[in-house]
Amino acid sequence: MQISRVHGLMAKALDYRAIRQDMISANIANVDTPFYRSRDIAFEGALATEKAKLFPRPTGKLELARTDAGHLAGAGEEAPKPEIFFRDGHLARNDGNTVDLDVETTEMAKNTVMYNALVAALKKDGAIFRSVLDASAKT
Template sequence: MTAAKIWQQVSINERALGLRAYRQELLASNIANADTPGYVAVDIDIEKALKTGKSKDDVSLQFRIPAQGSIDGNTVDMDVERAQFAHNSLMYEYSVDRVKGRFKELDDLLKNTPY
């Protein structure tokens, strides 16, 4: 793989890391506000953002529609939030590993390039 291709992949993964970190903040906020009356859970469509090349500054917040409403108007479903939080954490770690792999490829490429 060429250095340009490696840097392109690093850039893509850097954007993914930014989106995943932003989503983690949103999910953590939802969990923290699970007992706040009237709090409306928010999220982003991360798959769409990744496919369309958007950064965290370009994505729109989406309000989560609960499967069952709450008397106090809170829309946080802790089961959903915890599952999404865990999944997003795993995907963040995957993206970190991808970036590490790309830098290893770049390091190997530089070591094997004659001067």
């Protein structure tokens, strides 16, 4: 059961944040591996597309309604996917490794803060839903 329209979106964002944390950890673990190229994942665009589907702006175009995630998507509707890319903006060392420990630890800290914020938002969303259920059970 979905608590709110954004509940699924926040859950997907948590999944992507966890994947990003694993990728950053792998980058840090391979800091001394020759010719290793640091990787990252860009999922903000995919989440923005999903948000636009949940909260569409009026366009005068009739959108296909999907009442269940298992329903087939309409023609032209494709689920956005995150993009994995090599973070090559940094100079490679003599051994060809592109991992910059300062960048990786900074990105990990930012990702952790965002992950914790999403967890807190999901807890609050669930608490609101539970309070409504509790209040309705008392009457």
